[in-house]
Amino acid sequence: MTDPSTPRIEVNGRTTEADPLLFEMMSGQGHFTAMQVRGGRVRGLDLHLQRLDAATRELFGMGLDGELVRGRIRHALRERSQDAAVRVYVYHPEPGDGPVTVVTVRPPVPEPEAAQRLRSVAYQRPAAHLKHLGGFGQRYHLDLVRQEGFDEALLVAPDGAVAEGAITNVGFVEGETVIWPDAPALLGTTMLVLRRELDRAGMPWTQRPVHIHDVASFEGAFVSNSQGVAAVSAIDGTRFPADAELVRTVRSLYRAAPWDEI
Incomplete structure (x- = not known):
């Protein structure tokens, strides 16, 4: 018998796993930073990490360790090209745990040339x-x-x-x-x-x-x-x-x- 307290999620009529994190992501309660990575490097890394920490403190009342974020970005890039468009999303912390971070890695986007x-x-x-x-x-x-x-x-x-x-x-x-x-x-x-x-x-x-x-x-x-x-x-x-x-x-x-x- 299905536990009535377990969320049910269907996408286009198909059931998918009811991961509680998905509900946090759908809530819109979170923040992020976006960066272009080239050769495993990014401009203004300190500014990205400061932004994530400050917004996490404001929204969730706790800090976000920059070295933790760097490690998770490196981990997400490990099997992909070191040139990428990367985003780091931060969501509400789980009870008794720290903030939830999600790192996305996509193909790099070139700098715009046209006015x-x-x-x-x-x-x-x-x-x-x-x-x-x-x-x-x-x-x-x-x-x-x-x-x-x-x-x-x-x-x-x-x-x-x-x-x-x-x-x-x-x-x-x-x-x-x-x-x-x-x-x-x-x-x-x-x-x-x-x-x-x-x-x-x-x-x-x-x-x-x-x-x-x-x-x-x-x-x-x-x-x-x-x-x-x-x-x-x-x-x-x-x-x-x-x-x-x-x-x-x-x-x-x-x-x-x-x-x-x-």
Whole structure:
């Protein structure tokens, strides 16, 4: 006789094993980080590990050991190419145990070469400082703008404040300075690597409020995420030169950023 307390799961009419972890994964209560691995190395590894630890402390009240995470990534890569797209998901801890981690390994994704076209949408991610699993809203808007021929959605608050892309951070060029919007947004690892590299190169950057009506005043723009850095050629009806000098410099600095052994 089947234990009535045992969950039953069917996928397309077929029963599958009722692993309690599956229910945690389906709940959406968790967070993750995404990285591109080349030769068993990743840019900004310390930033990825800090993000995972900080979010685990905020969501679950306990830390996440970075060496444990590194070991699990290495283990997941052991029978695959050392070039890969890797994600580390963290879910609610089991009773009496630590946080549940899930590492996924997929084929590597090359850095985007083509300039991106952005379409502004009225949406802000909840708890935007976290790379959490509640991504329906941003994915919904991303799919809509792609149907209109754009590459990325630019998330804008009701007062017109620019925050971030659906899956990117956005930066602007003003003279010799990089401007990042000061609004609720994820501090993306690639953006943080860029800030570090700009500091090393002695190049100025700042974070300040940017509104959608300010966009036309900038000389260029770019987006960044785990796949790399891409120039922006347009936001709505405003066009930017894809080869703006500072955008080229930003991309070069990122490509030259050091890689860390996992």
